[in-house]
Structures are given as C-alpha cells and as structure tokens.
Amino acid sequence: MPTYSAPTKDMQFVLHDVLNVSASEIPGYGDLDRAFTGAVLEEAGKLTAAVVAPLNVVGDAEGCRLENGVVYTPTGFKEAFEQVKEGGWTGLDMPEEFGGQGMPYLLGTAVGEMFSSANQSFTMYQGLTHGAASAILVHGTKAQKATYLPKMVSCEWTGTMNLTEPHCGTDLGLMRTKAEPQSDGAYHLTGQKIFISAGEHDMAENIIHLVLAKIPGGPEGIKGVSLFIVPKFLVNADGTLGARNGVAVGNIEKKMGIHGNSTCVMNYDGATGYLLGEEHKGMRAMFTMMNEARLGVGMQGLAQAEAAYQNAVAYAKDRLQGRDVTGVKNPDGPADPLIVHPDIRRSLMDQKSFVEGGRAFLLWGAQMIDAAHRAKDAEADGLVSLLTPVIKGFLTDQGYDMTVQAQQIYGGHGYIEEHGMSQFTRDARIAMIYEGANGVQALDLVGRKLAQDGGKHVMAFFELVKSFCKENADDDAMAEIVGPLKEASKHLQAAGMYFMQNGMKNPNHALAGSYDFMHLFGHVCLGLMWGRMAKAAQNALANGSQDVAFHDTKLTTARYYMARRLPATQMHLARIQSGADTVMTLDADQF
Structure with missing residues (x-):
C-alpha cells in the first residue's frame, strides 16, 4: 500500500529561505517564524500521515453508497473527519470571529497540500466548505454570516x-x-x-x-x-x-x-x-469561491504528483532489475536497483523538479493572495489574477503527467491495483477538468488576463524575471540558471507579441495557441521559482549551511530543470507561431 510523509523540510525552505515570510510586511506574517510554522506543519504532517493517508486506499476501494436518500462515506472517514475538526484544521485560515484561527492563507495552503496528498477525496469535504464559507464571508449579509459561518468554519x-x-x-x-x-x-x-x-x-x-x-x-x-x-x-x-x-x-x-x-x-x-x-450578480459572488478553488485544484495536481513521486522513489531504490551499464552497484544481489538506470533517473528528476518548483509557485501565489486581501495590495491582486489560470492549468496538467511517470517506474506492477499507483493517476485526472477545464483556463489567460488593466500585470511579471536575471548577471555560480531563464522569458514575450500582431486580425491565431501559451508561461514561472530557490540554496551554503546535502540537492535540481525542462518553451513558441491555419482548416465533416 502506498505511504505518504509530509515534505515539511521543503515547505520550510520555501517559506523562509525563498519567500522570507517572517520579514514580510503583510499583516499576520510577523508571527510566521520558523518555530511557529514548523510546529504547525509538523502537527499537520503527523495527522495526515497517521490518520488521513491510510484511508486513501479504503476510500478508493469502497467509494460512497446511496441508501434510501442517505449517502454513506467510506469506512473510517467519519471518525477521521471528527479528528480533523477537533484539531481546528478546518478553520486554520478563517477569521477568529467565526471560530477560525486567523492564520494567513499561505499557511493554510501549505497544510492543504499535505491533506490533499494524503487523501484528496477526503480533503474535498472540508475544502469545498472553505470555499463556500469564503463566498458567504465576502458577499453575505451580517445575519447570513452569523447564521452559517461559525458552523461551516468548524465543519459541523x-x-x-x-x-x-x-x-x-x-x-x-x-x-x-x-x-x-x-x-x-x-x-x-x-x-x-x-x-x-x-x-x-x-x-x-x-x-x-x-x-x-x-x-x-x-x-x-x-x-x-x-x-x-x-x-x-x-x-x-x-x-x-x-x-x-x-x-x-x-x-x-x-x-x-x-x-x-x-x-x-x-x-x-x-x-x-x-x-x-x-x-x-451571481457570477461575481461565485467567482470569489471559484478563484480560491482554482488555486486549490492546482494544489491537488501538485499534491498527487508529490505522493506518487514519494512512492516511485522508494520503489526505484528497492526494486532490483538489470545491471548498471557502467559497473555493478549491488554485487551481493542478483541485480542492481532500478534507480541506477539513467532513464529511471530522468523520470524521477522530472518529477522531483516539477514537485518542488510547483510547490514554490503555489506558495508564492498564496502569498500574493494574502498581500491582496490582508495588505490591500492591488499589484499583488492583479498579478495573482493573471497567474491563477497558469497555477490551475499548468500544475494540474503537469501533475497528472508526473503521476503517470511515477506509475511507469513500477512497470507492470504500476498497472496492478495492489500497489496503489493507479489511484494517484485516476485521482489527479479530475483536477484537469473541474473548476474550469484547462482549455478554458488557457482561453481565460489569453483572452482576458493578458490584456487586463492594459497589460500591466504581465509586464510586471516580465519585470520580476528581468530584475532577477539582472541581479544575478555577474554571479558565475548562477550562470546556468540565469541564461536559460532569460531565454525562456524571451520566448514568452515573443508569444505575447505574436498574439498582439495576429490576434486582432484573426482571433483564432491567439486561441489556437492559448494552451501552449499557458504551458510556456508555467515553465517560465517554475524557472523563476527555481532561480529563486537556487539563489537561496547558494546563500545558505555560503553562510555555513547546517544541511549541505539538502542545499546541494536544490542546486542540482535547479540545474536539471533549466537544462532539461525549461527548453520546452521553445517548442511551445514554435507551435504558437504556426498560427491557426493547420488547426482550423478541416471542415467539421472531415474529422
């Protein structure tokens, strides 16, 4: 049966070494020192690993049943839900006046990833409640808030x-x-x-x-x-x-x-x-919930990839198959472990670089939501609005792909339910569809978000990348990071320019390239995240890191992403610039 262990060390690295949360001026962030976030994440990790994760396979095998108008959840769900409620986890980032703990959305997102990795089906019950409560919080009357929110925050x-x-x-x-x-x-x-x-x-x-x-x-x-x-x-x-x-x-x-x-x-x-x-004005109110939900769904794609990756790594280290072509690595056994083989390494590095880069991207997005809501930062609000379809679409598409790669590590055993890997793939698949199918996310990105407020938000993103590259231009140790990131950013700008020059004459030229643009944008976002993580790891090593292996691994993984994953931006640009003609030429009856 698959297992899950919360990646608390990696989360702490992103929160404190990359996002530097405790030094932020966002209200409430001053309380987020390492000890505090570490304690919260540690407790959430224990609960998800010991209580929630073991029910993942149970829920998959049993499902829910409908009897006489009543739906019964799988064995153990109800008891586990009581433990989650008793611990106050359902209201972690909800207002204290309604029974929540008032913590930043950022911390709720980190904890939410753990719950979703452990058991996505189970976590959806509280996640949907959080979204509905958020809509009432923003749009409800005083009486409606008093009537519904305390019980919803507690998940009673x-x-x-x-x-x-x-x-x-x-x-x-x-x-x-x-x-x-x-x-x-x-x-x-x-x-x-x-x-x-x-x-x-x-x-x-x-x-x-x-x-x-x-x-x-x-x-x-x-x-x-x-x-x-x-x-x-x-x-x-x-x-x-x-x-x-x-x-x-x-x-x-x-x-x-x-x-x-x-x-x-x-x-x-x-x-x-x-x-x-x-x-x-229902859509205005509903989108309060849907925007939060779309970030949460992006998190689900990432979370399933994390859980699948953890199990794929364990299997690759344990399963003996073939010999290392450069020399035997396990002379006392009949074969070497799978992890010695380059193609297995490639797959695991794809997964690792996506999961860690995607986590940084997601938490950065959550930080911007806090800045928008807690600090009334209009620029952060505009930027996260631009990036929401990228977070949802890119993280779920790539997250699903990574669960498939993790399943592939197992070979035939990955196709057998006994090992549980197919569940990650099957559970991840819905994230590409609900809360707005990913094709719709791409259309929203290109059709609405790029031009929003005169294009100021996408220009602000380009400026972030440009500033990072300029700040590190003279650092030889960062050359392998900065060069590819700068090139990828140029591809993104060229794609935007193509839409401007051709989309007005024929909108299909923009719409036919929207999906590729979403992925191109996603790769640049992860490239920026890996740039920031590489810089943070480099600084930690220069300052006498107490965990050299962890920070060295970060740098190696950053170089991998830049060398092996980020070049996909050139492919996406070529597709975009090919226009809509080959897409739209056939008549409907020719399909």
Whole structure:
C-alpha cells in the first residue's frame, strides 16, 4: 500500500529561505517564524500521515453508497473527519470571529497540500466548505454570516457549490434552474445540478449548498444568474435545525477517480433559498469561491504528483532489475536497483523538479493572495489574477503527467491495483477538468488576463524575471540558471507579441495557441521559482549551511530543470507561431 510523509523540510525552505515570510510586511506574517510554522506543519504532517493517508486506499476501494436518500462515506472517514475538526484544521485560515484561527492563507495552503496528498477525496469535504464559507464571508449579509459561518468554519456544517446542469457546463448562461421570489424575501429553487462534490454525506449535520439559478424576468444569459444559499435543513432563528428543505440527492456519479468523495446529482424541488449578494450578480459572488478553488485544484495536481513521486522513489531504490551499464552497484544481489538506470533517473528528476518548483509557485501565489486581501495590495491582486489560470492549468496538467511517470517506474506492477499507483493517476485526472477545464483556463489567460488593466500585470511579471536575471548577471555560480531563464522569458514575450500582431486580425491565431501559451508561461514561472530557490540554496551554503546535502540537492535540481525542462518553451513558441491555419482548416465533416 502506498505511504505518504509530509515534505515539511521543503515547505520550510520555501517559506523562509525563498519567500522570507517572517520579514514580510503583510499583516499576520510577523508571527510566521520558523518555530511557529514548523510546529504547525509538523502537527499537520503527523495527522495526515497517521490518520488521513491510510484511508486513501479504503476510500478508493469502497467509494460512497446511496441508501434510501442517505449517502454513506467510506469506512473510517467519519471518525477521521471528527479528528480533523477537533484539531481546528478546518478553520486554520478563517477569521477568529467565526471560530477560525486567523492564520494567513499561505499557511493554510501549505497544510492543504499535505491533506490533499494524503487523501484528496477526503480533503474535498472540508475544502469545498472553505470555499463556500469564503463566498458567504465576502458577499453575505451580517445575519447570513452569523447564521452559517461559525458552523461551516468548524465543519459541523459542510458546504458545496452547485453550478453544472446536465445540458450546460462551462456555458452557465444556458442554465435552467429557477428561483421564484417569495413574499417573505426568500426564493423557491427548482432544477437539477450534476457533478456536485460532497453534495450529500453522513459526516455533517447540515450541508449548505450555494446554488446558481435564474430569477424569472431577469436578463438573458450569464447576466441573469444569481447565487443562493440553500441549506439541506432550514435553520431556525435560534440557530437550531428546522425542517428538511426541498433538496435531495438523485444519484451518486460513478467516476474514474476520487471515489471517496460523494459526487452527486442534486434535485431542487421548490427548495427554500436565500439570495447571496445582489440579484443577477451571481457570477461575481461565485467567482470569489471559484478563484480560491482554482488555486486549490492546482494544489491537488501538485499534491498527487508529490505522493506518487514519494512512492516511485522508494520503489526505484528497492526494486532490483538489470545491471548498471557502467559497473555493478549491488554485487551481493542478483541485480542492481532500478534507480541506477539513467532513464529511471530522468523520470524521477522530472518529477522531483516539477514537485518542488510547483510547490514554490503555489506558495508564492498564496502569498500574493494574502498581500491582496490582508495588505490591500492591488499589484499583488492583479498579478495573482493573471497567474491563477497558469497555477490551475499548468500544475494540474503537469501533475497528472508526473503521476503517470511515477506509475511507469513500477512497470507492470504500476498497472496492478495492489500497489496503489493507479489511484494517484485516476485521482489527479479530475483536477484537469473541474473548476474550469484547462482549455478554458488557457482561453481565460489569453483572452482576458493578458490584456487586463492594459497589460500591466504581465509586464510586471516580465519585470520580476528581468530584475532577477539582472541581479544575478555577474554571479558565475548562477550562470546556468540565469541564461536559460532569460531565454525562456524571451520566448514568452515573443508569444505575447505574436498574439498582439495576429490576434486582432484573426482571433483564432491567439486561441489556437492559448494552451501552449499557458504551458510556456508555467515553465517560465517554475524557472523563476527555481532561480529563486537556487539563489537561496547558494546563500545558505555560503553562510555555513547546517544541511549541505539538502542545499546541494536544490542546486542540482535547479540545474536539471533549466537544462532539461525549461527548453520546452521553445517548442511551445514554435507551435504558437504556426498560427491557426493547420488547426482550423478541416471542415467539421472531415474529422
């Protein structure tokens, strides 16, 4: 059975040596010294390894079951959820006034990676609740916050987001769910939603659904969508639970992965709901949750890759197959371990360089969210908005690819369920689809985010890369890092210039290259992260590092990424500059 150990040392390195969090002026960051973050991460690591991770295989094998309108979660989930709640982990970065611990989103993200690596299906129950609570926190009335947030922060009540319908996914303007106004100010919702993660389960006494619906007489399309709070059980004035609402689970979806999470068809039959935010402004409120969710999904791609990589490394060191072509390494055994072979090393280095670079990218993004929310930093807000589709799309695409590479290390045993490697691949696959399929993320990046605020945010990103390269231009030890990063940044700028010169004449030239642009951008982001990590490791060694092997490994891995992974930017640029003609020439009936 696969195992998991939280990468606390690497997280501490990113937080303190790369992001230098305790010296930041972001409110709340002054408390994030090494001892404090180390204690939090250590405790989270113990819980995820000992309690949450062992249930990952259980959830995959058992799944959820629907009996008489009640969804039962896999064996052990309910008891583990109680331990997570008792430890206060569900409200780690939520406001203290509603029962949270008020810690920065950054620390919540680091802890969230551990939970997701340990058991993605299980973690989704609290993760979706966090997103729903965040939407209520931003857009809810004072009464709504008082009614729902304390119980949701503690996960006594969980939350969901209800967008998709059988006939519409990304194009939410086509939705049919109706919200009829009532004389008491409430609404009655009727319709069906599908793919609702954690839509019904037995781990909380109430479930608070956030549901997109249309109020009759409103504008057509997406402009007529509103967001509603629809509790499973209505809440009385004194906070106690009242009557069962008109919402019920119709079915549990049979899925490729995340079997331990109850993905439901939800039927609304005149269910009582309460407007969240303004009429016909539902997407504004929903995107509060979706932007957070997209960063969380990027984290899921990274987290599955981390867990798969850990097990692939252990297997490569243990499994004896063939002999090292340069000389026997295990003379007392019948063969050498897999890890001596160059192609196995290549695969493991691909995985290692992605996971560690992706973690730095993700935590940098979380730091920018804290800067935007806690310090009201408009520049950070603009930059993380630009990078959100890259974090979601690139980390999940690459994360899935890395779980496949980890599975490949096992050879035939990777295809056998006994070893558990297929679960990482199957669970990672959904992250490329939900919260906006990655093709949509790429379109959002190229079609909206690049030109946002006159292109100032992408220019700010280029300036970050330029400044880093300039600061380290005279450092011979950084030459292997700076040179490739500078070249990759030029590829990204050239791609942007191509869109400007050709996209206005024919938008398909930009849209056909959007997916490659997202990946090109992602590689440059990881290149910048590896540059920063290499510099931090170099500084640590110059200052008498107490862990020379760790910092030497960082430098070696940075060089690997620059030499073997970052050159992909040239390929992506060539594809972009080939335009849309070869993509769009065939008529539909020629496919």
